[in-house]
Amino acid sequence: xxxxxxxxxxxxxxxxxxxxxxxxxxxxxxxxxxxxxxxxxxxxxxxxxxxxxxxxxxxxxxxxxxxxxxxxxxxxxxxxxxxxxxxxxxxxxxxxxxxxxxxxxxxxxxxxxxxxxxxxxxxxxxxxxxxxxxxxxxxxxxxxxxxxxxxxxxxxxxxxxxxxxxxxxxxxxxxxxxxxxxxxxxxxxxxxxxxxxxxxxxxxxxxxxxxxxxxxxxxxxxxxxxxxxxxxxxxxxxxxxxxxxxxxxxxxxxxxxxxxxxxxxxxxxxxxxxxxxxxxxxxxxxxxxxxxxxxxxxxxxxxxxxxxxxxxxxxxxxxxxxxxxxxxxxxxxxxxxxxxxxxxxxxxxxxxxxxxxxxxxxxxxxxxxxxxxxxxxxxxxxxxxxxxxxxxxxxxxxxxxxxxxxxxxxxxxxxxxxxxxxxxxxxxxxxxxxxxxxxxxxxxxx
Numbered sequence: 001x002x003x004x005x006x007x008x009x010x011x012x013x014x015x016x017x018x019x020x021x022x023x024x025x026x027x028x029x030x031x032x033x034x035x036x037x038x039x040x041x042x043x044x045x046x047x048x049x050x051x052x053x054x055x056x057x058x059x060x061x062x063x064x065x066x067x068x069x070x071x072x073x074x075x076x077x078x079x080x081x082x083x084x085x086x087x088x089x090x091x092x093x094x095x096x097x098x099x100x101x102x103x104x105x106x107x108x109x110x111x112x113x114x115x116x117x118x119x120x121x122x123x124x125x126x127x128x129x130x131x132x133x134x135x136x137x138x139x140x141x142x143x144x145x146x147x148x149x150x151x152x153x154x155x156x157x158x159x160x161x162x163x164x165x166x167x168x169x170x171x172x173x174x175x176x177x178x179x180x181x182x183x184x185x186x187x188x189x190x191x192x193x194x195x196x197x198x199x200x201x202x203x204x205x206x207x208x209x210x211x212x213x214x215x216x217x218x219x220x221x222x223x224x225x226x227x228x229x230x231x232x233x234x235x236x237x238x239x240x241x242x243x244x245x246x247x248x249x250x251x252x253x254x255x256x257x258x259x260x261x262x263x264x265x266x267x268x269x270x271x272x273x274x275x276x277x278x279x280x281x282x283x284x285x286x287x288x289x290x291x292x293x294x295x296x297x298x299x300x301x302x303x304x305x306x307x308x309x310x311x312x313x314x315x316x317x318x319x320x321x322x323x324x325x326x327x328x329x330x331x332x333x334x335x336x337x338x339x340x341x342x343x344x345x346x347x348x349x350x351x352x353x354x355x356x357x358x359x360x361x362x363x364x365x366x367x368x369x370x371x372x373x374x375x376x377x378x379x380x381x382x383x384x385x386x387x388x389x390x391x392x393x394x395x396x397x398x399x400x401x402x403x404x405x406x407x408x409x410x411x412x413x414x415x416x417x418x419x420x421x422x423x424x425x426x427x428x429x430x431x432x433x434x435x436x437x438x439x440x441x442x443x444x445x446x
Contacts, residue, residue, distance in 0.1 A: 034411025035335075036374030038285040039134060041293040042278075042320065042340040043156065046108075046300030049346035049360050050368035051389045052309055053316075055099045056082040057348070060388045064348050066306055066358070076379040084313040087321035093379040094324045094333065095372035096445045100383025100392045101341065103399055106362040108300075111343035112158035118403030119430050128163035128418070129156070130403055131291040133428060135169050136419075137412045138290040145252045147172035150284055151293040152277045158343070164421045171293065178258055178276040255287050256280065268322045275319040282326055285336050299342055302359040305350070324372055337374030337406060342367075348389040366392045369402065375409040377445045396439050404429045405442040414441075 051057050056071035057064055071080040074092035081089050088095075105111040110121060116129040128136070135149040142148050151171040155161060162169040258266065258276060261283075269275040277294045284292045296316075301308045320340065327333040345367025346360030366385045372378060383395035404414035407428060420426040430436045 034409065036337045036406075036409045036411075037138075038289065038332075038336040039131075039291045039374070039406065039410070040278075040281045040285060040323070040336060040338045041131065041291070042338065043293050043295050044299050044316075044340070044342035045112075045156070045295060045297035047111075047342040047344045047346055047362060047367070048299045048316075049301075049305075049309075049348075050099070050366070050385070051082070051348055052084060052313065052346075053082050054085075054097045054368040054370060055385055055389055056080060057387065057389050060348070063350055063352075064388055066350055079379065079381060084309065085317045085321075087317045091321045091324045094328060095338070095370050095378050096376055096380040096382060098369040098371065098382045098397050098402070098442075099385055100366060100394065100396050101369045101399075101402070102366050102392050102396050103344070103364050105364045106344060108343060108362070109158045111362075111364055112156060115341065115343050115399045116156065116159070116161070117163065118400035120436060126160050126163040127426075128165045128169060129159075129161040130406065131171055131293060132162045132165050132169040133407070133412070133418070134291040134410060136165055137428075138410065142288065142290055144288045146255060146284065146287060146289050148289060149291045149293075150174065150289055151295050152280055153177060153273075154295055156293070156295060164426075165419070166421075174256065174280070176256075177273050178256070178280045179271060179273050252287075255283050258283075265322075265326070268318070269326075270315055270318040270322075272315050272319075274315045275322070278319040278323040279326075282323060282330075282332070285332065286330070299346075301346065302351075302361055303356055305346070305359045307358075327373065333373040335374060337376065337409060338372040339369065339402075339406065340371075341369035365390065369397070371402075371406075371442075371445070375446055376442075380445045382442060382445060397442065398436065398439060400429050400431055400436055401439055401441065404431055404438075405446060408441060409446065 051060075051065055052068055056068065058069050058071055062069075068082050068084060070083045072083050072086060072089050073079075074081055074089040076092045079092055079097070081092070103111065103114045105114055113119070113121060113126075116131075117127045118130065119127045131149045131151075135147075139148045149169065149171045151173045153174050153176060155171055155173050161171055254260065258279060261279060266276070266279065269279045274294070274296045277296065281292045281294050298308070298312060324333065324338065327336055327338070344362055344364035347363045351359045351361060366389065383397055384393040385391065386393045407414040412428065414429045415432040416428045418426040418428055425433075427433050431438045
């Protein structure tokens with residue numbers, strides 16, 4: 001036993017783990033051959049309610065389940081979903097539900113940090129998010145012209161996603177709504193549609209021509225001597241500039257052009273921001289981008305919760321289900337992890353009194369997460385909440401456990417190290433240093 005193992009053993013002992021657990025944790029932490037190459041993270045900013053989605057509680061009564069009193073069977077016997085997700089119910093054999101996800105925090109910023117980094121806040125040091133770690137660890141083998149970590153459409157915004165890894169590992173936000181290029185309803189018939197589409201295409205063509213002209217002019221005016229080419233900073237700047245031009249003018253820009261997809265498929269995903277974002281995520285992993293986040297907000301439903309769910313849940317159901325089906329049909333699901341969750345859930349008991357009038361508040365004690373593909377088994381349920389969805393009943397799963405499981409499937413050692421800005425020891429997950437209570441990797445579905 002080396003010094004590192006001895007220190008870890010002392011920490012683990014304080015958490016109630018036996019001496020016999022150490023070899024198992026070491027074995028779990030060893031780097032294995034990667035089953036997954038890509039991750040699509042469906043981030044439900046604001047926190048979706050587990051009872052209204054993947055953990056229905058019809059017997060808890062109207063104060064808890066509201067109008068959702070009739071859970072539906074899935075294509076996996078014994079697994080039910082809320083009646084709001086009929087399309088996902090037909091794809092249940094492709095995903096597993098974690099019904100005992102927990103961290104106990106109820107603040108947006110802190111909870112987002114905990115779930116995204118798999119760490120509890122401590123001191124001033126900000127650890128990198130899951131996407132930044134994947135970009136770091138998988139980036140060396142990635143040769144694509146697109147950035148290795150992309151968010152659709154905006155950054156997560158609650159904390160610095162790159163953490164102490166620095167600006168090179170920040171996500172590239174697409175910013176534009178992938179559904180915004182659609183003609184208006186009035187222009188969708190006959191010549192109106194053709195005119196609108198043609199006008200937009202002509203405008204894009206003119207903008208690209210102006211950019212190419214400016215690039216040529218810049219190159220003709222560049223009088224830097226040839227010896228500057230030997231300067232590492234100059235070469236780095238030139239490489240960055242080439243990648244930027246490729247994103248705008250080169251092959252990379254085609255990834256963002258959803259007009260190349262068949263109309264029928266686009267309609268199946270849903271002609272809305274979330275549906276088209278899911279389609280764009282599939283296109284990006286198809287081009288080799290290691291980590292893509294679909295940042296889908298609007299789940300912070302303190303007021304008029306069920307009115308909002310009437311719009312948002314059908315969009316979620318359609319986009320998520322078609323994404324799984326599309327990845328599977330293209331042979332991409334086996335190599336692509338799809339993970340769905342938010343920073344926390346919503347309170348199981350509905351707040352009916354004014355000013356909330358039927359809202360749900362922040363709730364981190366127990367909520368749901370969903371995983372699919374990339375080595376995760378489908379058609380399974382991990383853990384359980386109690387009869388009202390208020391507490392973990394069995395098999396807690398902590399964010400660091402889930403992150404460690406994702407890393408393992410990606411071929412990233414969860415017990416490995418990260419480059420610390422001050423040269424200190426920093427591990428990929430806090431499990432490695434015995435800093436947190438762990439329930440172990442999700443081996444039952446891996």
